[in-house]
Amino acid sequence: MSLFRLYTRVxxxxxxxxxxxIILAVANLILAAAQFxxxxxxxxxxxxxxxxxxxSAWPLLGAWVAFGLFTMAAGAAVALxxxxxxxxxxxxxxxxxxxxxxxxxxxxxTGTHSGRLMKVMxxxxxxxxxxxxxxxxxxxxxxxxxIVLLPLSLVVNWRLAILLFLLCIVFTAITTFVxxxxxxxxxQVEEHYSDLSARASDAIGNIALVQSFVRVEAExxxxxxxxDNLLSAQMPVLSWWALVTIITKASTTLTVLAIFTLGIAxxxxxxxxxxxxxxxxxxxxxxxxxxxxxxxxxxNLFMEAPKLQEFFKVLDQVPAVHDRADxxxxxxxxxxxxxxxxxxxxxxxxxxxxxxxxSALPGQTIALVGPTGAGKSTAIALLHRAFDPQSxxxxxxxxxxxxLKLAALRRNIGxxxxxxxxxxxSIADNLRVGRPDATEEDLRKAATRAQALEFIERAxxxxxxxxGERGRLLSGGxxxxxxxARALLKDPPILILDEATSALDAxxxxxxxxxxxxxxxxxxxxxxxxxxxxxxxxxRILLFxxxxxxxxxxxxxxVAKGGRFSELARAQxxxxxxxQPGTQKPESGAAAVQA
Ligand code: ADP
Numbered sequence: 001m002s003l004f005r006l007y008t009r010v011x012x013x014x015x016x017x018x019x020x021x022i023i024l025a026v027a028n029l030i031l032a033a034a035q036f037x038x039x040x041x042x043x044x045x046x047x048x049x050x051x052x053x054x055x056s057a058w059p060l061l062g063a064w065v066a067f068g069l070f071t072m073a074a075g076a077a078v079a080l081x082x083x084x085x086x087x088x089x090x091x092x093x094x095x096x097x098x099x100x101x102x103x104x105x106x107x108x109x110t111g112t113h114s115g116r117l118m119k120v121m122x123x124x125x126x127x128x129x130x131x132x133x134x135x136x137x138x139x140x141x142x143x144x145x146x147i148v149l150l151p152l153s154l155v156v157n158w159r160l161a162i163l164l165f166l167l168c169i170v171f172t173a174i175t176t177f178v179x180x181x182x183x184x185x186x187x188q189v190e191e192h193y194s195d196l197s198a199r200a201s202d203a204i205g206n207i208a209l210v211q212s213f214v215r216v217e218a219e220x221x222x223x224x225x226x227x228d229n230l231l232s233a234q235m236p237v238l239s240w241w242a243l244v245t246i247i248t249k250a251s252t253t254l255t256v257l258a259i260f261t262l263g264i265a266x267x268x269x270x271x272x273x274x275x276x277x278x279x280x281x282x283x284x285x286x287x288x289x290x291x292x293x294x295x296x297x298x299x300n301l302f303m304e305a306p307k308l309q310e311f312f313k314v315l316d317q318v319p320a321v322h323d324r325a326d327x328x329x330x331x332x333x334x335x336x337x338x339x340x341x342x343x344x345x346x347x348x349x350x351x352x353x354x355x356x357x358x359s360a361l362p363g364q365t366i367a368l369v370g371p372t373g374a375g376k377s378t379a380i381a382l383l384h385r386a387f388d389p390q391s392x393x394x395x396x397x398x399x400x401x402x403x404l405k406l407a408a409l410r411r412n413i414g415x416x417x418x419x420x421x422x423x424x425x426s427i428a429d430n431l432r433v434g435r436p437d438a439t440e441e442d443l444r445k446a447a448t449r450a451q452a453l454e455f456i457e458r459a460x461x462x463x464x465x466x467x468g469e470r471g472r473l474l475s476g477g478x479x480x481x482x483x484x485a486r487a488l489l490k491d492p493p494i495l496i497l498d499e500a501t502s503a504l505d506a507x508x509x510x511x512x513x514x515x516x517x518x519x520x521x522x523x524x525x526x527x528x529x530x531x532x533x534x535x536x537x538x539x540r541i542l543l544f545x546x547x548x549x550x551x552x553x554x555x556x557x558x559v560a561k562g563g564r565f566s567e568l569a570r571a572q573x574x575x576x577x578x579x580q581p582g583t584q585k586p587e588s589g590a591a592a593v594q595a
Pocket of ligand 1: 107346347351352370371372373374375376377378379544
């Protein structure tokens, strides 16, 4: 994206404040124009004082004072409103950026570190804020002043004006050269900044790991290494811009000296008055000041550009799925789910699921089993429209899911994640994620059914106990039961259980299983499980391999069939039987396998 395009996007983000922004910019322009009254009056006063006529300088001085007061008062008002506007709009853009990233598909988030996203959000909006402020206060007026002043200086004295034109050419040439030279470098610097943020937040997020593996030193070293890379990328850019400052300052001084020299020579030939020289020097000073502002603006924009590029890159990411214009807002669904020849590929080459067809009647439990990478999670992701299939379709209650409003669809589907995801908020707040208007009584009921009440009541502040970042202050089983209680509160007709009981000890697993039985009642449930003991009662088991269902049937049917599933079952039950005899329930299926 060119600097110009980038800057227009920055201004476009002013959104509904655009009108006020234009008013402020124009007000600033008028203020800038009012500044010219000063050199004109100054020159006049000098001419009046040095002339032999009896004209009084007082009225001119009075006008000067009036102008001065006006520009001061108006300037303060414009600055205040610009400041307020820029702060307001920064928060507005920050909120919409936040909303935007929350809507981006999970695949985007798995590929982008949260620390980086935070940094892009904070730095990007800061950069916007600075550029907006600059726009109202200086940039717009400065650029227009230069455009107006240059031709005007020709009218005042074309001989002296040539010097100003030369100065402009020097400024433009140097700035353009250095921008070209350092543009790529500054982008790299920004990359380093992002790496640094991602690395730091990664280490802080894994603090237990860092401390237990005595990695404090190593992590700090790692960060220092990144910081060193950053500095060595930043230094040359700073040197180049220091050079710009030196050259522009030197040319400015030279220009003013040249104006004086030429002015004196012209005066000796009677081609100009002393007042005109004074006027022109003041004039040149303003022009130079504006030119310097323009260069500073280009420099600012240049330094902010990579931050803004990153910001816009995230902003330009599109959510994988949208509401169709004619999408309908359904209420509570019954939970009849049908997959028809569903095919989906992440990369457009290899299918993650292929020709998938199955159906689940309301209240049935469908288990998805198979090796890692077989396509189970993808199939479920398609159900709640994390993605849409490339071919085939999925229907709920006879309606294509793509025809439903996304929010309505997801309200009807509850998920108990493999890793119970909890906010760093109170237990009650976490449960209310399931139903924001749940009463305390509702919370207690759900907690009871999810076998969670006992530990909640034991906690120091009961339902008001904070669970810590990602629920760190609770045990795995407790987190899991909270997430089940949350799903119970949501009370969806369709439920997804993603390996909900993995990584739990036998006693906790028994509790969580009891909670799960409770939450599954009367819902169409999809269970993704590696542990076959958890899906013994499933209405139907689908065995996935390479994105396809290779066997399907009840537990007993599949075991009796003697295919791939029975091999898996035999291997798992023999292992589990040896390790955890207590967890075995002596049921027909297991008996058949063990026999
Ligand atoms: P399972 O849940 O059975 O372990 P998945 O549905 O996660 O299987 O994966 C199915 C296939 O899709 C695998 O080959 C996996 O590598 C691929 N896959 C899964 N998620 C992504 C993703 N976000 N981007 C690209 N490929 C993916």
